[in-house]
Amino acid sequence: MQNFTNKLTNIAKATENVLSELLPDAHDNPMVAPIRHAALNGGKRLRAFLAVQSASLYGVDSAMSLRTGAAIECMHAYSLVHDDLPCMDDDELRRGKPTVHIKWDDATAVLAGDALQTLAFEILADPKTSPQAEVRVALIGSLAKASGAEGMVLGQMLDIAAENITTPLKLDEIKHLQAKKTGALIQWSAQSGAMLAQDAGIELIEYSTAVGLAFQIQDDVLDVLGNSELAGKRLQKDADSRKATFVSLLGLEQAQKIATSLVGDACDALASFGPKADALRQVAHFVVNRQL
């Protein structure tokens, strides 16, 4: 596991470096500081890790997959900046640092998120991401589907709606919500390697569906059990708001059991790749063992 932790840290650092090169940095542009604050946040870079490792299954050059990873991290960062806004989740802290609307203001946060979304597509459209235009548009088209009104944005909208209803959501509804809100981008990340290699990547579809759901169950577990100082953000938000979660519906033990079983499914899906998929198996385990 030490080996895995090193790998995760190294790819996070490499992603941060690639991002730092790709983010705007003109000294006279007032968007630069808020955008860099939002995107260079020292996160785990789980999505970039999935992008890089799935690409390595097919022998894709990491210079390309790190750019794909940087693009998905921009998309993820945009969603966090907007989710943190007072009109959404109203969060003041993100990874222990003030959120963009706290450090600047709401207008700056809306615009920084907007620009980060745009940048994700700009990175993918660049020939440096893949010499083949067909590959680039496939990445762009699928990322747009995963992020838009039928993907991540829908998930966020359903999540907000869930706070304003008196009947708590049922398990299927939570699964649907989470598949959109968090699952879609995680799935895209893990499938991007196959797209870079122009492979159908059936195994990765199965793998990433299981990992995405396990990730969200563990998020709910951590919301109850986690250490908010360690997490650098407010926890117990869902319990406080009496929102239905995997944990409230299944109980803690059962939720953890299902998450562990999903990790098994995810690993099984990669069987045909043999040991070269070990990093993807390890990250699946990491997803349900993480403490933040």
Place this chain on the structure above:
Amino acid sequence: MQNFTNKLTNIAKATENVLSELLPDAHDNPMVAPIRHAALNGGKRLRAFLAVQSASLYGVDSAMSLRTGAAIECMHAYSLVHDDLPCMDDDELRRGKPTVHIKWDDATAVLAGDALQTLAFEILADPKTSPQAEVRVALIGSLAKASGAEGMVLGQMLDIAAENITTPLKLDEIKHLQAKKTGALIQWSAQSGAMLAQDAGIELIEYSTAVGLAFQIQDDVLDVLGNSELAGKRLQKDADSRKATFVSLLGLEQAQKIATSLVGDACDALASFGPKADALRQVAHFVVNRQL
């Protein structure tokens, strides 16, 4: 001119139809109504007109250029929904109808804008927009540059900043701000036809730069002279906020003179196309003669 007005109306209708097909419409998706409210707003569709007419110079099929037009109208609609938010321009009316955050709420408006931006890229990534992947990524990459942290978003940020400074902007600073805020998307629209045809489109670059600036000068003129009932939005905002505008710096007469002269430049730039560029010449005149 009757002929031109018909053409403008027809392309606006065709754009509205294409948009209506492309926008989400699942009955159980809560994003559908706010997104359709924002995008199907009965606007003039000036940007789509520029896209379609520039493409027709090169004999590009209008099924393709109307999709390009629909994409730019999604991008434009996203920017309006976000600009109208209370933390930005705080506008309650847009084309005589309640803005998204008034009809729904701020969170819905943030998300509807987000999804409309995503949709713009999704439309362009689809092979129906052009059978050549190279063309689609060129459209996507250039639209991202025009819209992001060094384009439209920067312009909006500079515009907000201009409201909070005591020294009014100088003419060059306003030109820079407006070239980003409105100019970038107008230029992209008028150049998209050349991109669809894989032509450098030097004439369209010159044309669209002049038209973009003329457009913004006329916006400032209308802010002073216009009829807010006709415009369906609040006017005299800039005068009320004592913000520097082309009109406040140049005077009304001089501003109108410059706008007219820019229209001359725009038309001259199209000389080599002969009469087949007449619609683009007419729309340049329309830009400075419009009443809303």
